[in-house]
Amino acid sequence: MAVPEFQTSPGMRDILAPESARWRAFVEVFAGVAESAGYRQVMSPLLEDLGVFQRIGDATDIVSKEMYDFADKGGRHVALRPELTASICRAFVQHRPPTPWKVWSAGSQFRYERPQRGRFRQFDQVDLEVLGSNDPHVDVEIIALGWEFYRALGLTQVKLLLNSLGEPEDRARYVAALRSYFESNRDSLSPESQITLDKNALRVLDSKRHGDASIIAGAPRIVDFYSPDAAAHFEGVQAGLTALGIPFTIDDTLVRGLDYYRHTTFEYAGGTLDSAQNALGGGGRYDGLVESLGGPATHGIGFALGLDRTLIACDDEGVFTAEPLALDAFVVDTTGGLEALQLTAELRAAGLSADRAYENRSMKAQMKVADRSGAAVAIIIGSNELEEGAVTVRPLRNNDGQQTIARSTLIDYLKKARP
Ligand code: AMP
Numbered sequence: 001m002a003v004p005e006f007q008t009s010p011g012m013r014d015i016l017a018p019e020s021a022r023w024r025a026f027v028e029v030f031a032g033v034a035e036s037a038g039y040r041q042v043m044s045p046l047l048e049d050l051g052v053f054q055r056i057g058d059a060t061d062i063v064s065k066e067m068y069d070f071a072d073k074g075g076r077h078v079a080l081r082p083e084l085t086a087s088i089c090r091a092f093v094q095h096r097p098p099t100p101w102k103v104w105s106a107g108s109q110f111r112y113e114r115p116q117r118g119r120f121r122q123f124d125q126v127d128l129e130v131l132g133s134n135d136p137h138v139d140v141e142i143i144a145l146g147w148e149f150y151r152a153l154g155l156t157q158v159k160l161l162l163n164s165l166g167e168p169e170d171r172a173r174y175v176a177a178l179r180s181y182f183e184s185n186r187d188s189l190s191p192e193s194q195i196t197l198d199k200n201a202l203r204v205l206d207s208k209r210h211g212d213a214s215i216i217a218g219a220p221r222i223v224d225f226y227s228p229d230a231a232a233h234f235e236g237v238q239a240g241l242t243a244l245g246i247p248f249t250i251d252d253t254l255v256r257g258l259d260y261y262r263h264t265t266f267e268y269a270g271g272t273l274d275s276a277q278n279a280l281g282g283g284g285r286y287d288g289l290v291e292s293l294g295g296p297a298t299h300g301i302g303f304a305l306g307l308d309r310t311l312i313a314c315d316d317e318g319v320f321t322a323e324p325l326a327l328d329a330f331v332v333d334t335t336g337g338l339e340a341l342q343l344t345a346e347l348r349a350a351g352l353s354a355d356r357a358y359e360n361r362s363m364k365a366q367m368k369v370a371d372r373s374g375a376a377v378a379i380i381i382g383s384n385e386l387e388e389g390a391v392t393v394r395p396l397r398n399n400d401g402q403q404t405i406a407r408s409t410l411i412d413y414l415k416k417a418r419p
Helices: 019-035 050-054 085-095 136-153 168-184 191-199 201-206 210-217 228-243 307-317 338-349 363-372 383-388 407-417
Strands: 047-049 069-071 077-080 101-110 122-131 159-164 262-269 279-285 300-306 327-333 354-356 375-381 390-395 403-406
Touching (some): 019 307, 050 077, 085 101, 085 300, 136 159, 136 279, 136 300, 136 307, 383 390, 403 407
Parallel strands (some): 327 375
Antiparallel strands (some): 047 077, 159 262, 279 300
């Protein structure tokens, strides 16, 4: 086949069936977990004023390097959203709903990254946020719901990593200490980390480069910088997770990519992916983000979980698999097609799933389509059946014999045959 002139852009994909059904089911499972805990859906636009995302912080790669931004026809500088939290905070400032505002969201994000396994330029996330409460139990609830979601998918090897970045002032003192430590060891850091250091000392802790590991191991620890309030908050989160029986590992290098995080940060690591790509999802507290978008001082915490990497983890663990799509019946009509038109409509109206062949093709050609359709049975209407007011039911998934039954009994028959 010749290469088509137009194909998806790098890092962007068509998701076809049955994978598309799995994507939808993924969001449905997430919605079930979130709504059962009182979270309600927010749907925000894919496109926002560039400024909404710039408030995330210029030192963040997704803002400084990876944004799909452009001027629209009205000269407005807009961007395709690289993440959901900033949009949700913008929506909070715009609508001022009562707090705590507990919301979930889902959809595509856009980042101009180098495409690779588990990393795309358009990718989907599900997201949970609570605005307006500083209770450590909110942190625990959010983290526990993510945990429960992975359980609901059937994943058992996910690990929860936990850290606290303290109050903004604790974080600032810590960053200053880190900077002077890394500066004094600058020559031993990888060239990439030296560049990171110039922009954001905290992010050097993110480096997975082998050569940086020993320098990072000797760096100052955030735990020594916590104010009493920050320490108490973090203890509250840990006690809550322990009370719920959720195992976690404290990882004090877990700073996450975004500059707005305060206090609790966390990540769900897949048990099966390479280390560079094993973050299935993560989040944290972002007190201060709502203010930077023009709203009142408002606490916030949330997470985003990536669909792609979570599905790779599902494949690796053999859970939440893509099921071939099923139909109750496929109608084969060799009398002209009108019977197929009416019968499929009747079956669908009765709550059964039904498809049919078109173009009045031969019995053999129609049966070939029926075999491919995933239907449990073919319903055959030939001239004999038409005369007798009957249909022939031919099983497609096993060798049970076919039978001819009165057409008036077909709906009951198919309903009883459902697994
Ligand atoms: P972040 O919004 O960067 O905290 O990412 C949260 C989750 O979204 C990650 O753990 C990944 O599962 C997923 N994710 C982030 N960037 C990408 C990407 N470029 N392609 C696919 N998934 C991504």
